[in-house]
Amino acid sequence: MKKRASHAASNRIASIDVGNRTLLFYIGVSLLLHIVLMAVFIIMPALTPSRRYIPSAVNVSLVSIPALGNGAAKAPAPEKPVVKSTVPEKPAVTKEAVVKPVPVKPPPPPPKPEAEVSTAPTPKPKTKKKESLKRKTFKPSEVIKDAVSKMEKKVEKTRPSKLEETMNRLKQQVEKEDRSRKTNAGAGSGQAGTVIGSPTGRGLSAGQFQSRVQVYQAEIAYQVQKNWVFSELMSSGRTDLEAILGFKIRPNGEISDIWFDQRSGNTYLDESAYRAIVKSNPLPPLPAGLFNGDYTVGIRFGPKGIK
């Protein structure tokens, strides 16, 4: 089909002036291939996440979020009982009603009133969380009102930092976590995310690009991990299982496709990993100018056990 198309195109082009013919030919072909590829991606049975794939639990949190930006003041309509709860730090917005704080580069995570619950299991996993989260359950509307006021007080206390400070903090966080986590980005090449249409953020050096990518990756990791529910009982406590998934993030943060690069062999682990990504939709929008088009990234889910 493609061949026929290009042939048809080239036939039409053939009638044009010889000098321009070659150039036009290439343009035509390139265009066609682009169209074809785009068509492929649109048609592909993507997991188009509908609005109902919402990240998990509701309720309260007494989240002490370090150095956070604005956001709190722009509390989304608290009267609405239907709350899209997301991880506190991300401006992961799904409803238009919610005011999105204007993001610049990695958007400063505004403390959302419908901040997240963490049900830390009794033997606390040694997560490198910066917050301490407590769990309570309340009615959502009350929760929001309550939390909003708390957040507002908190934001007063924690000086809203500039974008740079936030980014640096996240960067440091990422570097710290890098020691125990390995991200593949160590390949040094800024090829992260160069799936299609490569260019790195203009004006950024390779190093800067690298760290900004890592910062965004940290946000992804944080969000997905928060949505990952898995019991060691389902895997008989094995610590050698690993499910590897890949997914695509649209510039607005929407996850447009999820697939398995490697199944662990344990159905429950695989399912839990898949759902974790599903629930994390949408992620924060891609940092502007960092990627061109969608960003493809993978996650290795390897539960290491509680103790």
Place this chain on the structure above:
Amino acid sequence: MRKKLWIFLALFLVIPVLLGTVSCAKKTVTKEEPAPVMAPAPAPPPPPVEDKAAKAFDMAKSEFLRENIYFAFDKSILDDMAQATLKNKAEFLKTYPDVYTTIEGHCDERGTPEYNLALGERRAESAKSFLVDMGIEAYRISTVSYGEERPVCTEQTEDCWAKNRRDNFIIN
């Protein structure tokens, strides 16, 4: 004369016995007087020989029943004190060949109940072997283990635990 005798008795019998029963765990080896062949009663007529013997037996028997032997934690080895006590018991059993006895082995409440049941039996058997070696017929001695199920005290102290790590002797 009789009075003096009475005082004599009091001095040399009752007091050592009283001293002997003061502390179980830290008992110093007090050599008990051999059952005195003496007229015990204040009753004027000289007591018949059977009564005397009966009394003697009673006293020996109560000593036999009263004296326990004790063990170190998780051990069924007989230390010097235990052996001395057992020697007395052997004497008693030799003297009264119609006496059959059961040795009950016990443990303190530490550890776990099943292991203590086994340990209690080892302690009882340990004492039995010693007595048999001293010439007592094996068929006269039974053993039973109560593990940690029959403590004499329940405080969680070294003192109480030591009291519970014991063999005690009953007469069948």
Place this chain on the structure above:
Amino acid sequence: MIKRSGHTLRVATVFIILLLPAAVFGQYDYIDINNPFSRKIPMAIPAFAALNSDGTDPTLLKKATDVLTNSLDFTGFFNMIDRGAYLLEPGNPVITIDQINFRNWTTIGAELLVTGGLSQTGSLVDIELRLFDTLTGKRLLGKRYHGTVDDVRPIILRFCNEVILQLTGKRGIFDSKIAFVSNGSGNKEILICDFDGSNPVPFTRHGTISLSPAWSSDGKWIAYTTYVNKKPDIFIHRTEGSEKATVEEKGINITPSWVPGQFTLSATMSFAGNQEIYLLTGSGKIIKKITNNWASDLSPSWAPDAKMMAFVSNRTGAPQIYVQDIKTGQVERLTFEGNYNTQPNWSPTGDRIAYTSMAGSRNDIFTIDLKRRQPLQLTQDTGNNESPSWSPDGSLIAFSSTREGPARIYVMTAFGADQRRLLTMPGEQSSPSWSPNLSKY
């Protein structure tokens, strides 16, 4: 001519280059996540709805709701979302798939939804129970039951078993029971309660010391040690019925433990002079001696395939846990940490053994996996914890603990989480023994 082929070549090259990164496996970054944020799947269970307009006793509805919620909560797999957070319209029952707006449930974070409906006519009840996946909006289970008012609890437990089977691939433990020792009557007797501690009933009434209950693998017999004859003997008694057998040899007869899948049991006996583990028929007849060592060997516990037996021996001077291959007779020491390790209990999953380890004067529960032989401490700094016993699916451990003062039966997950008391009775409770699944279905 040449130009043409050059074109094709260039087209092809351009085409390939464009597609290459996407085609090659994983040519992108990977992020590692090693810790799930939560072990428990958020679940919502709205109160049971009455299916008929009258005739249904509201207390019965509440009982059904409580049994359902508490039983699923007991497993430790789920995080029950507080009912106060549910988005419900009063008067609109939420039972069948067409009545449910799944967004109301995903919004509050529920990933699983269980709905129940009950209609009562006199002493008869009809019960409907459904399990939904809120993220996909699919119904995973739907069941209808019929019975009497007294069947409400068993019916709901049966459904719970199906829920767990559906979600974990393994049957639930809701019809299992726990035998244990309690001295509330003045003597240590054996009692049996449901998996969640409800309905304790006496099993022995000997009026003397009775210890160490052990369930046969078909759940029909319990063997135990008792002082009925003023010494430790083993009685084997039907759990329902009066058939019994005894093991009354000279010396001690202790630590009975059934061989999985057989009507045989092992026990420690000392009639031959040495404390060894013997194999006996379920009727109490000695088949043969299993261990062969001058030291004390006791507390046998069998692997689920009956090919290996764990036991306690003090052959090195202090009690440690060993494993014997039944076929070859070869014995291997299992525990090397700590110098007082007893009460082995082999997990029904076959891969690990729970046991009690004493340090100082306190006992704690450990598990050790058979592959890497790594001990894992499950209790710590909470009084004396001993007598571990696995649930039939290997997900929970019952044990006794003095953390509150008097000894009580506790339950925790296989990895030491969610430690909570099972029941409270007068006196002290100890030595729990978890039955196999006892379903009659």
